[in-house]
Amino acid sequence: MEQPRRITDSFPRRRRRGPGRPPGRLKNKKDKDKDKVQVKVRDSPRAPSQPPPDPALLEMLRRFDLSWEYGPCTGITRLQRWERAQELGLSPPGPIRDALLEHRDNPDVTYRWVWDRR
Numbered sequence: 286m287e288q289p290r291r292i293t294d295s296f297p298r299r300r301r302r303g304p305g306r307p308p309g310r311l312k313n314k315k316d317k318d319k320d321k322v323q324v325k326v327r328d329s330p331r332a333p334s335q336p337p338p339d340p341a342l343l344e345m346l347r348r349f350d351l352s353w354e355y356g357p358c359t360g361i362t363r364l365q366r367w368e369r370a371q372e373l374g375l376s377p378p379g380p381i382r383d384a385l386l387e388h389r390d391n392p393d394v395t396y397r398w399v400w401d402r403r
Contacts, residue, residue: 338394342384349381350397362395 350358355370355377364385370377388394 338388338391342388342394345381345384346394346397349378358397363397364389364395 346363349363355366355375358366367377367382367385385394
């Protein structure tokens with residue numbers, strides 16, 4: 286009884302080799318230790334003692350994020366978006382800028398979070 290063909294059967298098999306290694310030679314323990322990469326854990330920009338922002342403030346910022354009249358908000362901070370809208374003469378709300386400057390060190394206020402959608 287013949288087995289059904291698979292899509293992978295039509296591609297040639299290739300053995301992976303690392304740079305500078307002859308075929309068939311495995312890495313020894315010393316080589317493995319050299320290849321380890323240390324991962325640094327970044328501290329959160331917000332100090333743990335910093336209180337969470339007011340829900341009314343977050344709602345105001347969310348409305349600013351969802352308002353397309355001030356341009357796209359992807360890849361920039363909220364303050365950069367506000368300043369860009371101001372330069373283009375779009376008259377962004379002043380209280381938004383005041384809140385962003387007041388909570389400059391808080392990433393919950395500075396950046397728009399994708400999962401903040403409700």
